[in-house]
Amino acid sequence: MHRLLLRQLQRHLGKDFVPEGGWPQFLGAVSDHYEVSDQERALLGNALHVNSDELTAANQRLRAQSEQEHAQLRGVIDSIPDLIYFKTPEGIYLGCNQAFERYAGLPESSIVGNTALSIFDSTTALKMRARDTEMLTGGKAVVSEEWVTYPDGGNICLEVLRTPYFNSAGSVIGLIGIGRNITERKRLEEERRLAALVYQHTAEGMLVTDADYHIIAINPACARITGYELQEVLGKSPNIFNSGRQDQYFYDSMWEAINGAGYWHGEMWDRRKNGEIYAKSITINQLLGDDDSLHGYVVLFSDITEKKQSEELIWKQANFDMLTGLPNRRMFRDRLAQEIKKERRAGLSLALLFIDLDHFKEVNDTHGHLVGDDLLIEVARRIRECTRDSDTVARLGGDEFTVILTQLEDSKFAEVVAQKIINCMTEPFVLGEDVVYVSASIGITLYPDDAIEVEQLLKNADQAMYAAKNMGRSRFSYFTYTLQLAVQNRVRLIHDLRVALAAGQFCVYFQPIVHLATGRIHKAEALLRWDHPERGMIGPAEFIPLAEESGLIIEIGDWVFREATRWLTRWNGIVPQGFQISVCASPVQFRSEGNIPRDTWSDHLNNLGIPGKSVIIEITEGLLLDADPDIVNRLLRFRDAGIQV
Known part of the structure; x- marks a missing residue:
């Protein structure tokens, strides 16, 4: 390496160049320098390798932390029941939570x-989009209420908050929407609104x-009902409305119910601000908190004065005679039943008087019904004056009155x-301007001597009253068992009478009338008899x-007339000079509308070919004395038909 370095230096510096100290020293220094550099490079390489691993690990940690935070944030957003979504300003969705997905x-x-x-x-x-644009234009959050429909058809109301979000430069880069379900709140608000209305x-x-x-x-x-404004009653007790008609027991019972059941409903009488007493239907409810603690009371009431007055009027009309103000038949029977119970418990007696006015019909017919009504009012007043406050005077109807005499120690x-x-x-x-005269016939029956039931006592008094009338009127008569037997017999006879004609139990006998000079029978009187299946022959005085x-x-x-004319037809064929029959007619037959034998009897004679002179109709004097124009006209028609009256 040194020789290579020497050649490179000589090529660039020249072969004549010799470093200071000579090449061996220079090359040794260079070698030492590179050795140090190599060591430094080795250390730097090791350091860079270590930093890269740490960065990778840190990166991984940050990524994991970010993912965890994102997952946590996502979990939080998805757990929120509100609808949450993110959009770009152009309306493109960037994300949402599960509530929005639904x-x-x-x-x-x-x-x-x-x-x-x-x-x-x-x-x-x-x-x-319109609401998003409104928010983005304004650059600030807006809140709106929106009714939305879910895919399953559910319809809810959302309170939607739309708000922009910005970048670091303050520019809007998107919007966030949050929708909260306020359907229940809206329902409650509507309920409160309606409740307020x-x-x-x-x-x-x-x-x-x-x-x-x-x-x-x-x-x-x-x-409006009480006459008080809020300022006048604020802080005061509702007792200021009390009328005084209810006693303390009433209010104690009311509060016992409120404290026990939590409410009370009933009726009471209260007083208005002007002093007027009025009736009201009232309900009092406790106001309880979620912890059942008492917060107060709500009182609801309505004015029912007119209703109570109407009920009272209906009750009076149902129980009292509107003319005289006396108890009517309904109330009388109830009073009598109550008095019987009282006397039974006390071991005492009572008397029932049945009063019927004599000649009342004549007063009505002569003076008119208005005078008749005035008479009844005065009669009621006089009867009340003859009795005690504890007794009951009633009008049963027409001219019939009753009196219940209670707590009798002596029947006299x-x-x-x-x-x-x-x-x-x-x-x-x-x-x-009228002066009238009447009298009274009175029947008396006693409890418990004569009977113990309402119906029987009333029947007894009625029978005794008729007995008083039969004895001459203007008197009283006690009930007796003889009277009862007579009435029972009378009822049985009326019942038997209803079937007697159809059963062929009636027969007509003829009383011949002999001409004294000639000894010839030229007339006969038709006599009705009843051949009763059990009692035998009954005379007309008993059953007519x-x-x-x-x-x-x-x-x-009518049957008697037709039966008599049937026999008359036979006898006219036997007696050449002709025969005549007389038939008795009751006043009832002339006074009963639709049943007057005027034209029917005449037509019947014509159908049989019997001249009217062959029949005589016998009437009582009383019919003539009390005859109205209609009766007179009917009698004249008989005369015109040749029938003798």
């Missing part, structure tokens, strides 16, 4: 590099108190009251009144 219905790999037009429908995409505009009064039951808020309806007290009523009824009734009362006399009387 909304788009695509993985992130299909979203990145595309615009909204490639992912969503055009309407949605254009709206997104209801609170302000409902017709139902509302007030809110704190836990100590002091008023902190009222709605307009509460102010019933006689005293009955006689007082009879006496006061005989006094004249001055009704405006029942037939008249039940209305069966119309059909029976």
Whole structure:
């Protein structure tokens, strides 16, 4: 190496050049220099090799750390329920989280590099772009509420925050969007809005108190119903509305329910600011926090005064006679049932008086119904004056009244009251310009001596009243078992009468009338008899009144007429001079509309070829005394047909 170096130096410096100290010394110095240089190069090489390994390891560590941080950041972003996405200013997606993937219905790999037009429908995409542009133009974050539809059809409301992000030079290089699901919040806000509208505009009064039951808020309806404004009741107890109609027991029971069940509903009477008492339907609810601690009370109420007044009117109409103000039949029966229970527990008696006015019909017919109504009102007043406050006076209808005398220790007290009523009824009734006179017949029955049931007591008193009428009116009569037997017999006879005609149990007998001068039978009177299957022959005096009362006399009387004329046809063929039959007619037959035997009987005679003079219709004097023009006209038609009356 030294010889090569020597030749190179001599070629460049000349063969005559000789270094100081000679070539051996120079070459030795050079050799020493290169040896040191080689050593330094060797050390540098070793150092560079070591630094390269360290850099590679450091690089790997940084890369791993970066990947870990990226994974952590990605995990954080994906765990956020809000929709997060990144875009370029041109609207190209740079990234998103899983929540946004679910909304788009695509993985992130299909979203990145595309615009909204490639992912969503055009309407949605254009709206997104318009809002992005608005934000980018303004250069600051904007917030909007947007209703979006998921691929599965779900519809939610998002609160979307769009904000730009900048480079180090302050230029906008993209935007970040964050969408939060606020559907539940919107629902709650709508509920609160509706609740506020209801609170302000409902017709139902509302007030809110704190836990100590002091008023902190009222709605307009509460102010309108009570007459108080909020400033007048703020901090006060709702007890300022109390009317005094409810006792302390009522309020104790109310609070017991509120404290036990958390609410109470009922009705109460309160007082308005102007002092007016009114009825209200009210509900009180506790206001509890999430930890069940008491925050206050909500009171809801409505004015039901008109409803209560209507209910009271309906109740009165259902239970009281609107003319006299007395309890009606319905209320009477309820009162009698209650009094029976009381007397049974106390071991006492009661008396039931059944009062019927005598000659009331004549007053109505003569003076008119208005006077008749005034009479009933005055009768009710007089009867009340004859009884005690503990007794019940009722009007059953028409001219029928009842009195329940309670807590009787002596039954003779019933006689005293009955006689007082009879006496006061005989006094004249001055009704405006009219003066009328009536009397009263009263039936008396006793509990428990005569009966223990409402129906039976009423029947007993009714039977006793009719007995008083039959004895001459203006008197009283006690119920007896003889009366009961008579009534039972009467009911059975009426029942049997309804089938007697169809069963052929009636027959007509003829009482002949003999001409004394000639000894010839030229007339006969038709007499009705009832051949009862159990009792045998029953005379008309027993069953005709029942037939008249039940209305069966119309059909029976018509049958008698036709049966008599049938026999008359036979006898006219036997007696050359002609025969005449008389038939009795009941006043009921003339007074009953649609059943008057005027034209039908005349037509029947014509059909049989019997002259009218062959028939005599017998009537009572009472029919003529009480005959209206219609009855007179019917009698005249008989006369015109040749029938004698």
